[in-house]
Amino acid sequence: MSKQQTDSMAAADNGLLHRRFFLKAGALAGTALLTAQSSAENRPTWMKAPGKGMSEAGVPSRYENHVKRLPVSRPGTTGSGASRSPLEHLEGIITPSRLHFERHHSGIPEIDPEQHRLAVFGEVQRPLSFSAAGLCRYPLVSSIQFLECSGNSGALIAPSPVDASCSVLHGLVSGSEWSGVPLALLLEEAGVKPSGKWLIASGADAAGMSRSIPLSKIYDDAIVALYQNGERLRPGNGYPMRLFLPGWEGNASVKWLKTLQVTDQPAMTKDETSKYSDRGEDGRAELFTFEMGVKSLITSPSPGLDLAAKGLYQISGIAWSGAGRIKRVEVSTDAGRTWAEAHLDAEPMPKSLSRFRAAWRWQGAPAVLLSRATDEAGQVQPTRAVVMQGRAPGSFYHYNGIQAWQVDASGAVRNVYV
Numbered sequence: 001m002s003k004q005q006t007d008s009m010a011a012a013d014n015g016l017l018h019r020r021f022f023l024k025a026g027a028l029a030g031t032a033l034l035t036a037q038s039s040a041e042n043r044p045t046w047m048k049a050p051g052k053g054m055s056e057a058g059v060p061s062r063y064e065n066h067v068k069r070l071p072v073s074r075p076g077t078t079g080s081g082a083s084r085s086p087l088e089h090l091e092g093i094i095t096p097s098r099l100h101f102e103r104h105h106s107g108i109p110e111i112d113p114e115q116h117r118l119a120v121f122g123e124v125q126r127p128l129s130f131s132a133a134g135l136c137r138y139p140l141v142s143s144i145q146f147l148e149c150s151g152n153s154g155a156l157i158a159p160s161p162v163d164a165s166c167s168v169l170h171g172l173v174s175g176s177e178w179s180g181v182p183l184a185l186l187l188e189e190a191g192v193k194p195s196g197k198w199l200i201a202s203g204a205d206a207a208g209m210s211r212s213i214p215l216s217k218i219y220d221d222a223i224v225a226l227y228q229n230g231e232r233l234r235p236g237n238g239y240p241m242r243l244f245l246p247g248w249e250g251n252a253s254v255k256w257l258k259t260l261q262v263t264d265q266p267a268m269t270k271d272e273t274s275k276y277s278d279r280g281e282d283g284r285a286e287l288f289t290f291e292m293g294v295k296s297l298i299t300s301p302s303p304g305l306d307l308a309a310k311g312l313y314q315i316s317g318i319a320w321s322g323a324g325r326i327k328r329v330e331v332s333t334d335a336g337r338t339w340a341e342a343h344l345d346a347e348p349m350p351k352s353l354s355r356f357r358a359a360w361r362w363q364g365a366p367a368v369l370l371s372r373a374t375d376e377a378g379q380v381q382p383t384r385a386v387v388m389q390g391r392a393p394g395s396f397y398h399y400n401g402i403q404a405w406q407v408d409a410s411g412a413v414r415n416v417y418v
């Protein structure tokens, strides 16, 4: 596609094209020639002899070994820490399970599913106990949904921009297909007494992490997850069972789920008081910020994925909201002066990552790339300035501000504030 043709598709200043660009079959043919070069004459070595045999479980190509969770916290004496999804190397809306971010407060317990039980008790008519095998006999439901730690993007509260990659800054979010038993079914069987209003969920790790969840959320869409992306949960993500609360801060999705106590009030555990609560300017903590805000990120270009030459680029990113579906994503390449609506890959699903794209002709001049998501509840992703309003110094949870990537004249990309 010639420069003249793409100019006629301009949707915002500084080279952004209309989203219908992605609806035209083959729109990128001819423009992608920079990379799509065939080497027809030389038969490569791998065509000269049969390849390797089959295997019981696949692993990625060794040429993709750089795609890994980074950085991985060094396990301290408590095993606390995190590893982040390599967002800038991934596409679509599903994070491969081996690259799903991890956040543990006391390491990964090695649980024998034969010995593990989930106990439901408290304000119920019939206390119950479930094995993983027992739970698998209940009707399962599956949904593609995101999980995000409320500490994700917390580095963006720093007074000056941290020079780091997209995954280091924002990699505590991932998307999976989660399958499990609706928790409402189990509570129905246990028979919640009228006094039951909250559920205290705790895990079988040494941290014994526990959180209080209002029953309204449980009846809405909470599941006891058993499978992730089609296979049984991996140990790091809660094997053999975890609570999964779509759209809510990751911390409340208690892994290695061991007990569910129905109560008349929240338990005020350490993970919902001293931690995971937002402090206002007066220093007072606000209790229970459960729902994750509307958010988006450009994953490519981003720091480390620099622009090699002037030309037509595919801006790609993810958007999500704890309130439901993403309605729209807008992109700017001139620091927010003008915006163009991005193309969404597919009909957005509630509380799921959505993939957006925009075509951009980079003319070689410095540019600042932004994305801004709007969800079906009408919430618009706020600027950094708005997110910072009224926060106590150091209060870093639930940061969902617009991310700015600066492209300099050499094509290098870095984190900036606008």
Ligand SMILES: Nc1nc2c(c(=O)[nH]1)N[C@H]1C(S)=C(S)[C@@H](COP(=O)(O)O)O[C@H]1N2
Pocket (backbone or CB within 6 Å): 100, 101, 102, 103, 104, 105, 106, 147, 148, 149, 150, 202, 203, 204, 205, 207, 208, 209, 236, 237, 238, 249, 250, 251, 252, 253, 254, 255, 256
């Ligand atoms: N039992 C238990 N559950 C837990 C945690 C934990 O340390 N122990 N970490 C929580 C936090 S802070 C987050 S963000 C998510 C992370 O889930 P993941 O490791 O599967 O990504 O699990 C939550 N559930």
Ligand SMILES: [Mo]
Pocket (backbone or CB within 6 Å): 103, 148, 149, 150, 151, 250, 251
């Ligand atoms: Mo978290």
